[in-house]
Amino acid sequence: xxxxxxxxxxxxxxxxxxxxxxxxxxxxxxxxxxxxxxxxxxxxxxxxxxxxxxxxxxxxxxxxxxxxxxxxxxxxxxxxxxxxxxxxxxxxxxxxxxxxxxxxxxxxxxxxxxxxxxxxxxxxxxxxxxxxxxxxxxxxxxxxxxxxxxxxxxxxxxxxxxxxxxxxxxxxxxxxxxxxxxxxxxxxxxxxxxxxxxxxxxxxxxxxxxxxxxxxxxxxxxxxxxxxxxxxxxxxxxxxxxxxxxxxxxxxxxxxxxxxxxxxxxxxxxxxxxxxxxxxxxxxxxxxxxxxxxxxxxxxxxxxxxxxxxxxxxxxxxxxxxxxxxxxxxxxxxxxxxxxxxxxxxxxxxxxxxxxxxxxxxxxxxx
Numbered sequence: 001x002x003x004x005x006x007x008x009x010x011x012x013x014x015x016x017x018x019x020x021x022x023x024x025x026x027x028x029x030x031x032x033x034x035x036x037x038x039x040x041x042x043x044x045x046x047x048x049x050x051x052x053x054x055x056x057x058x059x060x061x062x063x064x065x066x067x068x069x070x071x072x073x074x075x076x077x078x079x080x081x082x083x084x085x086x087x088x089x090x091x092x093x094x095x096x097x098x099x100x101x102x103x104x105x106x107x108x109x110x111x112x113x114x115x116x117x118x119x120x121x122x123x124x125x126x127x128x129x130x131x132x133x134x135x136x137x138x139x140x141x142x143x144x145x146x147x148x149x150x151x152x153x154x155x156x157x158x159x160x161x162x163x164x165x166x167x168x169x170x171x172x173x174x175x176x177x178x179x180x181x182x183x184x185x186x187x188x189x190x191x192x193x194x195x196x197x198x199x200x201x202x203x204x205x206x207x208x209x210x211x212x213x214x215x216x217x218x219x220x221x222x223x224x225x226x227x228x229x230x231x232x233x234x235x236x237x238x239x240x241x242x243x244x245x246x247x248x249x250x251x252x253x254x255x256x257x258x259x260x261x262x263x264x265x266x267x268x269x270x271x272x273x274x275x276x277x278x279x280x281x282x283x284x285x286x287x288x289x290x291x292x293x294x295x296x297x298x299x300x301x302x303x304x305x306x307x308x309x310x311x312x313x314x315x316x317x318x319x320x321x322x323x324x325x326x327x328x329x330x331x332x333x334x335x336x337x338x339x340x341x342x343x344x345x346x347x348x349x350x351x352x353x354x355x356x357x358x359x360x361x362x363x364x365x366x367x
Contacts (some may be wrong), residue, residue: 009242011101011261013327014103015132022262024060033163034174034232035142042144042311045305048367050237051309057294060227066069066186066225074258075258075261075262076264077267078174078254078258079112079142079239079262079263080251080367081234081253082109082112082232082250083112083115083250084253084255085118085213085248085249085250086112086113086116086117086197086248086250087117088236088239089195089197089239089248090116090124092237092238092239093186093194093195093237093238093240093246095122095124095192095193095194095195096123096124096194096195096196096197096248097125097126097127097154097193097195097196098110098113098122098124098125098126098129098198099127099128099129099196099197099198099199100126100128100129100142100145100146100153101125101128101129101138101142101199101313101314102138102139102142102271102313103138103199103271103312103313103314104259104260104263104270104312105199105200105242105251105272106198106200106272107145107263107268107269108199108201108251108254108259108262108263108266108268109197109198109199109250109251110126110145110267111151111268112250113312114149116225118329121150121151122149122151122279124197125151125153125154125191126146126150126151126152126153126154127153127154127155128142128147128154128155128156129154129156129158129180129183129184129185129187130156130157130158130159130179130183131176131179131276131314131315132157132158132159132176133176133294133315133316133317134311134313134316135271135273135290135313135316135319137271137272137273138271139274141270141271142270144196145218145269145315154187154191155182156183156186156187158176158179158180159160160183160238161179161182161186162179166182166186166351167179167182172294173294173295173296173298173317174317175315175317175318176315176317177314177317177318178317181221184196185221186338187222188245191239194240194244194245194246195238195245195246195247195248196238196246196247197245197247197248197249197250197251198247198248198249199249199250199251200247200249200251200252201251201252201253201256202252202253203248203254203255203256203342204256204342204343205342208249208252211223211225211227211228211247211249212228212229212252213231213236213248213249213250213252214229214231214236214237214238214246214248214249215228215248215249216228216240216244216245216246216248217244217245217247218228218244219241219243219244221245221246226234240271242303249254256311256339256342256343257333257336257337260329261333262331262337264330264333271313273309273313274309274311274313274332275323275326275327275328275332275356276307276308276309276324276325276326276327277307277309278305278307279291279304279305279308279321280303280304281303281304281305281306281307281308281321282295282296282297282301282302282303282306283301284298284301287320288308288320288322288323289305289317289319289320289321290316290317290319290320290321292316294316294317295316295317301312306321306323307323307324307325307331308321308323308324308325309321309322309326310322310344311343344348
């Protein structure tokens with residue numbers, strides 16, 4: 001049986017007198033009045049409309065943008081992708097947590113979380129894994145930032161793990177950075193977190209370079225680089241089985257230079273140790289460690305005052321400073337652009353223990 005197909009045009013049906021009514025012009029909407037990019041010739045008040053006269057309407061292409069609009073740059077694209085990841089994790093995971101150390105990457109991550117979820121409260125708690133050997137300037141900034149945001153801060157303490165006999169105290173001049181793994185995994189189990197959001201970047205270390213945006217961990221918190229999910233076309237699956245968890249890295253595609261450029265654009269506050277200042281340092285293993293209650297001069301070593309700044313912050317026993325006169329963000333951007341070594345490669349003693357130091361820690365459950 002053959003079906004008849006009727007074709008209809010888009011014109012109004014003819015009137016009874018046989019004449020076709022003249023289409024009425026579209027009335028301008030509220031969006032048209034406020035967004036010049038959506039103004040069309042169908043709007044009588046639009047420039048170039050027969051009823052309105054004037055020049056042709058604005059083009060939808062970038063060359064026709066109003067002069068007041070800033071063109072989209074690489075920071076806008078990185079920001080939009082990071083906000084998308086944050087919202088995906090918040091939507092797909094039952095109980096995520098944002099890790100905040102008080103460093104520059106954490107400060108950027110917290111700013112992105114504000115853009116993703118304000119004016120409401122963040123849909124997840126904020127947590128810091130405290131080694132007990134942190135720089136006082138960083139802890140002051142951490143607490144001040146949490147108070148400004150009105151968010152509660154959870155602290156996973158390495159010292160508590162030492163007191164409970166979970167890990168051994170490395171003693172004076174010993175590094176506690178590796179002990180963070182136990183404190184982190186204990187906090188994940190205690191609070192039932194199924195996702196940890198952090199500010200790690202792929203350009204920091206070769207182990208992080210092969211990590212996905214959503215990095216899955218087994219029930220022991222361990223990372224297997226061969227058992228990760230594909231992330232084609234920026235599509236992410238945050239589903240995990242009971243006991244498993246994931247690490248989410250919204251800043252994966254950022255570089256150290258991107259971070260500083262974003263800090264300049266957003267005018268973000270940072271701990272003072274990121275900028276050049278005078279302090280006593282001890283040269284050890286080709287690095288300048290800040291003299292502190294946990295780092296003292298050993299045999300053949302002396303403390304001397306230098307003008308330094310820190311490219312990254314972590315446990316004071318393994319985080320080195322660099323000689324620098326940069327006291328502003330713009331000066332730091334110029335220094336960073338000229339650098340050919342990542343901040344972790346240049347200033348982190350814990351990453352120099354072996355060629356696979358960071359990957360070994362990740363396999364054990366570290367962030």
